[in-house]
Amino acid sequence: MSSNIPYNESELISRITEGDEQAFTIIFNHYYPLLFTYINRIVQSAPETESILQDIFLKIWQSREALQYVDQFRPYLWVMSRHHALNTMRNLARRMVILDDLSKQAPVMDPSGDNREWQLSLIDQAINQLPEHCRKVWMMNRIDKMKQAEIAATLGIALPTVKKYMQQAVGLIAQYVKERSSLGLALMLVLSQFFEKK
Incomplete structure (x- = not known):
């Protein structure tokens, strides 16, 4: 799985911090399929994976100015994705505990x-x-x-x-x-x- 991006990633990130939607689209299109595979291995649910990815990229866009402080975007994105996926799994487990008990009672x-x-x-x-x-x-x-x-x-x-x-x-x-x-x-x-x- 290649991680090469056909543009200067640092330049793209810089453009994103300034609100460049085209640069964001390039980053999105490049990383979405890579992250989908990664996150889906954790949550094992395509719909849940898509929901997580939407949240991640929305958060990146909404907090784009903070990207200027990120030295390496790819590791940052992977850590963010893993954290979000694990939180989703914990939340689901928490909810299922109650519903399982409820269905028994x-x-x-x-x-x-x-x-x-x-x-x-x-x-x-x-x-x-x-x-x-x-x-x-x-x-x-x-x-x-x-x-x-x-x-x-x-x-x-x-x-x-x-x-x-x-x-x-x-x-x-x-x-x-x-x-x-x-x-x-x-x-x-x-x-x-x-x-x-x-």
Whole structure:
């Protein structure tokens, strides 16, 4: 896979920082297929890969003035792409943990199609609104599968504090979902079990 670009890349990047759309198009057309292959190996989903690439190139264009501080564009682009892909995978895993638990506890729910996307979106919103300390503890417990004692040791905080943060996270997520969904009761039943993990 050749990484050669038929133009002076430094010159193209300089033109992009000044808002040159033609230079941006050249960079986009060159790197898009290379990055597609790279990212798709990580996420293993063509639609998700396309979405990630759109976000990456949009971010590059919107923050183009910052490119003047990038010494080597290609490594910068690869690191950015890997970071974005891994974040996407973590977010998906986080959402799936809740939906998997939910489907076990409330099998009457239809986990497919638009309803599932709506549920995922609502869950994301609920988790993102958590205070940082609650979100961190909740993620370590539910996504990283760490026991509460391990979380306490890792973060250097007392076990009762971990338990308190988990209870706060569960309560806030449940309240958020309850206020926005007729499925609130079912979700609350599932969430009530989250902080019971030892």
